Amino acid sequence: MNKNLKEQVLRSSGVNVLKCMRCGKCSATCPSYDEMEYHPHQFVYMVEKGDIETLMKSESIYKCLTCFACVDRCPRGVEPARVVEAVRLAAVRQQGGNRLEPSDIPALLDEDLPQQAIVTAMRKYAK
């Protein structure tokens, strides 16, 4: 367990992971459930345990859609999406941690793709 990383994720997310009662509702409602190796309730639990590096290495951090379903539907107000965001930021902020580079964009464009998709993806996947 990496204490500094845990501190950083807790501070950055502003989430109190101890409020979680492990009901799994966040994962049940998550539209990316099938694509994720670790699910929203596991993010909360693993951050509590300080097992952040495993999450940072997992593809799951790029699968969250920031749809806030888990935030509004958690009966304890834990706001798991904030934890996912904080872990993803910890990963993309690392040297060479960008998931998406501006030079990758041209290959992803088509004539109808809205600017919104590009700016949002850059915000989520790059620093």
Next chain:
Amino acid sequence: MIAVSADADGSEKICRGNTAVSRQKGFAMETFTYYPGCTLRTKAKELDTYARASAQALGIALEEPADWQCCGGAYTTAKDEIATKLSAVRVLNSAKEAGQPLITVCSACHNVIKQTEYDITRDEEMASKVNNYLGLAEPYTGGTKVYHYLEMLRDVVGFDKLKEKVVNPFTGRKIAAYYGCLLLRPAKALAMDDPENPTIIEDFIRAIGGTPVIYAQRNECCGGYITMEDKAQAQKRSGSVMSSAEDMGAEMVITACPLCLYNLKKNSGSDLPVYYFTELLAEALGLKEASNE
């Protein structure tokens, strides 16, 4: 960064808008600071053109601040992200300085700006960091009232009043409202409608004479930006939204979000037509041809 540059066509429309504003000031015209956002200037011009034409016909003046920047499309919930929140604070402050409420049409802009407003009024540390960066004449600590265009129709114009102005009603048309995620959630910050049983777009559909279709996926995400990262996932999500609407007998789907429109049209594999709600509004008000000239 995406540069914000109005093309010749767009700036002409703003000028026309402004003349209308000055002509009608002093009458019962409500004036809003209007934040179009980057996509409404480019891929989603229809969303913008029809919104402007319809507002004018409904007695609502939209004034666009000169210096707005793209909001970034997604609110960063992280407390240690400050720079990514600045453009939303700038436009909130422009509205405050103009003494006007702020209005947006794009679901994503609306989401970013309302979450920023929510946090800056409650999180003192964030507010002080943001203001240290911005160095405004007077620090911005909240207070601007933010409307989505649909809220303006409901709360300022009123759906009853709107109904009276309809000249081309969508009688007998079965229309599915697609909320997606960013119009409604997080509900405590957006405070627009009940996040699990929303009615605002269905009420809009009734006001323009149509029949709303309720379907399970109307407030679940279409996949959003994941289309850039994992096309298959975007196809699965948007396909599920469209087949849910089709199963309930919808003839068309309407949305307020350019990225929803893209996903539902390009990634869903469905042929069901998808439109911006502003296009139906302009058509109902008899403005569609005029605003395309």
